[in-house]
Amino acid sequence: MLKRTRDIQKALSESGYRITQPRQAVIEVILRARRSLSPEEILARARKIDPGVGLATVYRTLDVLHAEGYLERVRIGNKGYTLTCTEKTLHFHLICERCRTVTELQSDRFSRDLMAQLRAAGFEARKHAIEIIGRCAKCQPSE
Amino acid sequence: MLKRTRDIQKALSESGYRITQPRQAVIEVILRARRSLSPEEILARARKIDPGVGLATVYRTLDVLHAEGYLERVRIGNKGYTLTCTEKTLHFHLICERCRTVTELQSDRFSRDLMAQLRAAGFEARKHAIEIIGRCAKCQPSE
DNA sequence: GGTTTATTGAGAACGATTCTCACCAAGGCC
């Protein structure tokens, strides 16, 4: 089991959630993934750890992780893929539409500028989703 | 009929689309709206102009407008609301989760910075969705 | 007006997500 899996479990436990087999499996799967996964993909991988897991529980666990701030939902096209996220600060996602890898980026200048704009507009931000969709460096159309 | 409705109709017509009653109604509804609307809301309003319009046609017209660059889909929560958009350049959306108003903002500094980051990452951007979710100036919790 | 053919409305079909409910097991307590 990954160290970060234990960290998240401990935090969930302290928030009053029970650490069940299915939850452990789902968390482990998401942390191990190199790219964002759909709920169905998470289910398939989780079943290799705990064969009995059900799809509804995958959705429920995603909700828990989202509510506790350990997971973001990122969309590619109409499909709802998911992604772990450690960052709490303003950052953005480069989503490769070919390999589905999600790269997280940050920029202080970017953040400062955005904050200033929000203040000017009198807008109180609660959350953000900054997604740039295209091709990552590895997936450029060769030519 | 709004002038901009006629402009869009003319452009669609020149692209080979037929200017039908339902399409006219949907375009007019979206342009008149002060906030983003769901497909169901668009249907309800379009039926006040042309009572026979069907839901499938609303979806189809949204697809056409999207394909022709006259409309963006913006999500609030899980629901897919829609919005007209004139801007072609990099810009972002301030989405009020209370009144659903979508404000479009732009910033040259922001754009330049983002472009630089993308270049550094070797990422080829095709489209973007920059959404800040929260409360607009009018919807601040009083006090 | 007549012809062609893209577009339409109604309802069926679909896929993703959520709900229901009887059963189960995590975690606190002795």
Next chain:
DNA sequence: GGCCTTGGTGAGAATCGTTCTCAATAAACC
């Protein structure tokens, strides 16, 4: 360790938004 309480679970039904199907319609062009 065993017992109890109750939150969590799996299976399948239900729901919801969206897409599809197809016969009927009406734009657009002559």
